[in-house]
Amino acid sequence: MTMHFHLPYPPSAWDLYEGWGxxxxxxxxxxxxxxxxxxxIKAPKLPIxxxxxxxxxxxxxxxxxxxxNRSKAVLDCLQHYKVIKNDNLCERLTMTWAEDLPAECVVLLQTAEEGLAA
Known part of the structure; x- marks a missing residue:
């Protein structure tokens, strides 16, 4: 299964929380x-x-x-909207800067296949 999302520019991990403890x-x-x-975000019927x-x-x-430090906001958001069951299921994470994008943040999520593990 492959899903694409065009999102606003995510906040830094430093800006996700206020306060301590x-x-x-x-x-x-x-x-x-x-x-x-x-x-x-359009979530599947059941979270991945x-x-x-x-x-x-x-x-x-x-x-x-x-x-x-932009990945945490994206992963937590996908979990919040029940696209994924838990962000600890992420086995591979890649990030890149790109100029020619249709949105400020483009996300490609793929369920892991055995062939992707290499």
Missing amino acids: INRRLSGPYKKWRNDAGYF SAPFSLHIALKRQNKRQDLD
Whole structure:
């Protein structure tokens, strides 16, 4: 199974939460992004409960941004909207900057096949 999503530009992992310990909660900007992203996500009838691979391509907004800390928002969002059962099922994650994209963030999710394990 392969699924494509065109999402708004995801927030940094540093911006997902406010507070610490028992006072930790989702940040307002992350809640807004997740709500906005939900308009572009069509979940399957049942969440993917098998290993999967995820490829994320982003339009770079400036040269000072880190690529790697954008994946957490995307994975958590897919779990929130029941596209995937749990983000711990992600067996392969690739990310890239790209210029010619139809959206700020393009996500390709594929259920893992034995041939992908190589």
